[in-house]
Amino acid sequence: MRPIKLTLQAFGSYGKKTVIDFTKPNQNLFLVTGDTGSGKTTIFDAIVFALYGEACSMNNKKDGAELQSHFIDLNTKPCVTLEFSEFQGGEDLIYTVTRVPRHVRPFKRGEGFKDEKETVSLIMPDGSEFSQNTKETDEKLSEIVGLTKGQFMQVAMIAQGEFMELLRADSNKKKEIFRKLFGTETYQNIVDVLNKRCKEKRTAITNLKTVCQTEVAHITIPENRENSERLIELKDDILKADNINFFSIEELLKELKILCNELCNEKEILSKEYSQKSKLRDEKRDEHNNAATLLGFFEQLEKAKKDIIECQNKENEMADKALLVKNINDAYEVEAVYKLFDSASKTLKVKQIELNDINEQLPYLKRNAQNAEVNEKEAKKFKEIQDEHYAKLEVEIKKELEIYQQINILKEEIEGKKEELLKAQNAAEDIEKVIKEFDENVKEWQEKSNELKDVNVALERWKNDKKEEEILEKELSEIKILHRTITDLNETAKLKEKEFLIANKNYTQKRDEYENKQMIYYASQAGILASKLIEGEPCPVCGSTNHPSPCKLNDMNKDITQDILEILSKEVDDLNKIREEKSGDSKRTIDRLESDEKLFNDKINKLFDRMRNSIKTVKVPFLPSIDGAIECLIDWEAINKAEGKKIQNDLETLSKLEKSLSSAENKKEELNKQFKEAQNRKIAVNTEFEKSNATLLNLEKNKKYKSEEVAKDKLANAKETKEYNDATYEAALLNLKKAQPEYDKCKALKEQYEKEIPKLITELEEKELSYKKILEERNITESEWKDIKKKHFKNEVDSLNKTIDEYNNKKATANGIKETALKNINNRKKPDLEKLLTEKEEAQKRFDDVKEKLESIKNIYQVDMESYDKLASKVEESGKIVKEYTKLDSLYNRLSGKVSGARMDIETFVQRYYLKRILNSANIRFEDMSAGQFELRMVDEEKAGEGKNKGLDLIVYSNITGKERAVNTLSGGESFMAALSLALGMADQIQENTSSINLDIMFIDEGFGSLDDHSRNQAVKVLKNMAGGSKLIGIISHVSELKQEIEDKLLVSKNEEGSHVRWDIS
Known part of the structure; x- marks a missing residue:
């Protein structure tokens, strides 16, 4: 992999689009130089980000929004494009990867910001795009380069301050790094599997221990038993033991088997004795129960005799109670017939009295009805005459009142029109003023908006300051x-x-x-x-x-x-x-x-x-502290906070101003429309006012009465007269309606009573005959039954009958019990129950003692036998598990470095092979850089496992003193040379072990400042030798001497617009 061209836009400190062409240098070794913070490391960040989606530093990882530049507006999309070549199949294939980090951008419409996701595009050598899936593209890039990001950072991108970590790292840290680089995790997996299997066996043994101890705890040893001391001792030892001893369990099983055999014999002996005692107990129990039953019959006989004597003494009393019951029932039956006779007599008397009253009232009611009819006819005739006169007058006056009502309404309307006209005039004037004020406001808004137009720029600057503040x-x-x-x-x-x-x-x-x-x-x-x-x-x-x-x-x-x-x-x-x-x-x-x-x-x-x-608003102290x-x-935070608050207020003000200005034109049109409507309204109201005045004059001419009150008074007087006549007629009509029905009702009652009274006389005679007949049947006089009723209530009969029934039941029951008891006794003698009870209890006690012993022996025997069977099976199972665990534990301890004096694990042992080859390559460079003074070595294998794992620890051998010493005793410059040599040696080894890797790139960030002139010259010489092949090597450094030693330079500078680069080619 070799970079050809790198393009940065809105990335880190690079705002505007920046292109770096790596084909321009005449030599493969070039220097990247510039002021602190100018953006040198960002170039390497961009290469690593393009390939892996993260910046290069392992200690300060950056991705997403952190990489978006603050030196350009947020509308510019941040992106990195890397064009690189990869040698495959005898030719260089060109790939182009473009990665856009996660970033924010302003909404296209409206205010606010939107988060945009990270995207990546990979253009293949044939011009096609590989995939639009980020994960798939990242995997493809790792496949093309042949290295993960961690490996790439160890071999190609040695970040600032991090390339010495491997040199000073202990063996465990190196082991993690080498595991990823050389794929030695298989050996750690072997150790993990062994550990897992050991834990499983330990768990199985622990479970067996728990089961065995649980079963041993269940073992019951009878008290005061001979030859049980050893068994008790073994049981206590096993229960108290932290680790299981299966030899003790085997011995315990032998002793337990002997105990179980003895218990079995005792159980058989006690079972026979149990059967004998049970039979004797049952016999004594039956004797006692039969005696108790017989004694009960003797007691029943005595009680029955007493009850019979009591019943004989109460026989006369019960006869009197039975007679009283009969008399009370007869008295209340006679009373019921008497009540019917008495009620018929009273009803007849009432009807006769009412008939006499009707005969006296009937002539008066007839005369009153005739007079009421005459008065009603006269009142009705006079009322009809008065109603006709009032109707005519009412029509006339109502028309007059309607005219007065119209006049009053018009007067109110005219007053309202006056006010409405005044309001319309005022409204037109007010709207005219509002239009004038609005024009002035719009002008002021435009001026204020122009003043705040740069507030977004200030906001971005403030955000940058806040981020810088957080970083600081x-x-x-x-x-x-x-x-x-x-x-x-x-x-x-x-x-x-x-x-x-x-x-x-x-x-x-x-x-x-x-x-x-x-x-x-x-x-x-x-x-x-x-x-x-x-x-x-x-x-x-x-x-x-x-x-x-x-x-x-x-x-x-x-x-x-x-x-x-x-x-x-x-x-x-x-x-x-x-x-x-x-x-x-x-x-x-x-x-x-x-x-x-x-x-x-x-x-x-x-x-x-x-x-x-960064800080321009606060004076930074000269001396650092x-x-x-x-x-x-x-102080800077306080200033930023105040500035942020002011910017926020300005943004809110600007937003409100822009909103007001955007609606100003519509508002102006609306105000003009309102003004025109107000003018039209004023004209319309004035026209209606003049029309109402003309109508009022016309109505004033058509009035007949002087005033509305005069007309109303005349109508009121006529209405009073009408209401009086109506009341007179209503009274006459009411009198007529009342008098006639009273007369008719009285006449009808007379006819009804004259028919009913003969029937009531006949009914009374029948009731009297029935009363006399029942007195004769019950053989009782009126005074006698009334006297009985007075002394006794009807419900007293129930109480008396209950007493009589109880007496009869008691008498019958006593005779029955007596007969049954005599039959069951059958001339037998009364038994001695106490003696029989004593014999029964003694037999029961002897039975209980034997039963208790038998159940105890049975329970102990059952529990002990179950424990014996379970323990015997577990002892057999445990032998296999312990044997397997011993082998696994020994192998695990050896391979994981858990053995005292041999702390180096198998993975470290394998990695020493790779480290040895790395050191062979590294020492070639280290000896050149240090003028043959030093050589890197591993700790001897004999010492590597002493105390702790030191299998990958490095030491430095001095060719001058002939002694070895720790790498952390090297000076800063010596450490840099050693670390650089180690990094170069590792790069050689990784490339040698991975045939698919063609890595023609190495970037080194800082470190040369700690070297003296000779060491620096030697280091540059080594790098030049490497660059003499095909490898492109870039160095970031502030050391001025390097500018003379390295001819091709990439110059990085930074101003208010961000970072810029240019090549200085030899």
């Missing part, structure tokens, strides 16, 4: 976090230094002690040799036969032995290791502190540079 605040937040880290590291460095001093002191003291005792020990050995010397015989040390001053042995030195010295030597070695560890910890902390302080200074200087470029940055950003 984010950078400041990161700096504050870094500052806190530095503060913590300072404290940690002091603590580490203190720990080192203590460790050094401990080591020195122990070393001095060891050396002192070692000298004493050597002296004691010399004393021992001296004590064995014989004068004239050679010394085993010096060979002299003359011994003038032999060493004397001191008793105090005998306590120091070789073993003690070895122990002290080991303690000295251990303390020395601790001292070296503390020294290393202290140095690493100080190195990190220095690194973070340098990073802090770089970040805060860059922040203040950016603030000076966190407090100064916070104060400056707070």
Whole structure:
């Protein structure tokens, strides 16, 4: 893959359409140079975005709206077009990819903004478009390039500050990177599968343990049982154990089997005894129950005899009650017949009295009816005469009143027309004023609108400031976090230094002690040799036969032995290791502190540079500091907030003005129309006013009465006379209607009563005869039944009958019980129930004791046998599972690096093969750049698994000192050379392992500023050698010396319209 042409529009800092032709440089190595923030890195962002849909930085990923340029209006669509070639089948195929990021654009109509989705178009070598589906196109691009974005960033686009991460990353971090680059995830999958299977087996074993312990807990051991101590001990051990011991379970099963056999024998013995005790219990129970039944019959007989005696004593009383019941019933039957007789007598008397009253009233009612008829005829005749006179007068006066009503209406109309005419005149004048004021308002709106025409530009500028403000605040937040880290590291460095001093002191003291005792020990050995010397015989040390001053042995030195010295030597070695560890910890902390302080200074200087470029309304402090940055950003934020509020108000005002101006013409037409209508209305109202005055004069001439009141008074008097005559006639008519019906009603009642009274006399005679007959039948006089009724109520009969029935029932029941009891007793003696109860209870107790023992033995036997069967099956199952788990666990621990002293996993072991080949290629460049001083190496395989996985950790071998050291001890320039060499070596290895990759591109962003002249020259030389082939290499850097060493340059500049580029070709 090799870029040919890159086109940017409204992308990042590039506003207007910008074309970069990568075929223009005469050499394959070129320099991208320009001021900070001018847009150099954006070029590389655009290439990566075109291919993968994201900007190149892995730490600060950008996509979508973040990439839309603020240096051009939002109507311009942001897009990146990359034309590149790919060598396939012996020829270069040209592809063109155009990607539009997610962005916003103004609505085509109206106000507001619309979100637009990301789109991508890939034009194939034959000119056809691959697909309009974004996902499919992205996959096709990755297929053409042959690398994922992560691989591309490691090989082709080495982003600013990120290409050293791989150099300093620990083995676990490198493992993740190499996994993606070289596809070694299969080995991790093997470890994951083994881990999963181990967990499954562990779970199975845990479940077996739970099941076994549950079943063991169910085992019941009878109390105070001989030879059960071992079984109890095994049960307790298994229940308390954290891990299952199947040997203990097997032993427990043997003991449990013995117990179950014993319980089975006991169960059979108790079952026989149970049958005997059950039979005896049933016999005693039946004897007691039969005796209780017989005793009940004796008690029933005695009670029946008592009841019979009581009934004999009440026999006369019951006879009296029965007679009283009869008398009460007779009295109330006679009373019912008497009431019918008495009612008939009273009805006859009432009718006779009413007939006499009617005969007295009838002559008076007849005369009154005749007089009322005469009066009604006379009143009716006079009323008809008066009604005719009133009708004529009413018609005449109504016509007169209508004239007066018309006159009054016209007068009101004329007054209304006057007011309406005045209103019409005022309305026309008011509308004329409104038109004049409206013309003035329109003129003012146009002036104000012209003043606010640039508010949208101000809004875009304000948005850019707000985004810049957010970026600055984010950078400041990161700096504050870094500052806190530095503060913590300072404290940690002091603590580490203190720990080192203590460790050094401990080591020195122990070393001095060891050396002192070692000298004493050597002296004691010399004393021992001296004590064995014989004068004239050679010394085993010096060979002299003359011994003038032999060493004397001191008793105090005998306590120091070789073993003690070895122990002290080991303690000295251990303390020395601790001292070296503390020294290393202290140095690493100080190195990190220095690194973070340098990073802090770089970040805060860059922040203040950016603030000076971005903030124009607030003075940025000369000396960089966190407090100064916070104060400056707070002031800028306040100014931006006030500015934003003002812009928002101006936008609202402008919107209202544009809306008012857009409707001004229609409003003016409407006002003119209203003015014309007001003029026409005034003319029409004036015409109606004059017409109403003429009609009023004509009506005044046609009046007959002096006034409306005179006419009304005359009609009122006539109406009074008419109403009086009407009332007189109505009274006469009412009197007639009342008198005649009264007479007719009275006459009809007389005829009715004369017919009814003979019938009532006959009915009374019949009722009297019935009354006398029932007195005779019941053999009772009137005074007797009235006396009985007075003393006794009718419902008393029910109570008396109930008492009599109860007496008869009690008597019959007692005789029946007596007869039944005598029959059941059958001349037998009364039994001794207490004695029989005692015998029954004793038999029941003996039965219950045996039953309880039997049920207990049965339950224990059943539970223990079930536990035995389940445990026996689980022990057999567990053997297979434990065997499988042991194999899997051993294999998993070995392949995953869980074994002590062998912490390197299988994937790391495989990746060391790739890393070795990467280092072979990288060291060719590293030795050139460092003038043969350094060489990158892996940690030895023997040490790679000690403590933790260090299989992919890198060390640096110095050809000058012949020693190895950690890569983090390299200086900034040395680190850059090592990281660049590693990146180039990785690119070689990836391309070598992937035959389909033809990557003829590499861009490096910054890093050369940390190199001295020689190292920089060597690095450029290596890159030139690479560029001598077909690979296109671009370098971003501020280092001025590179401008002389690299002839082809892409110059990037930035002004208020955004970024611009031009080639400076050698």
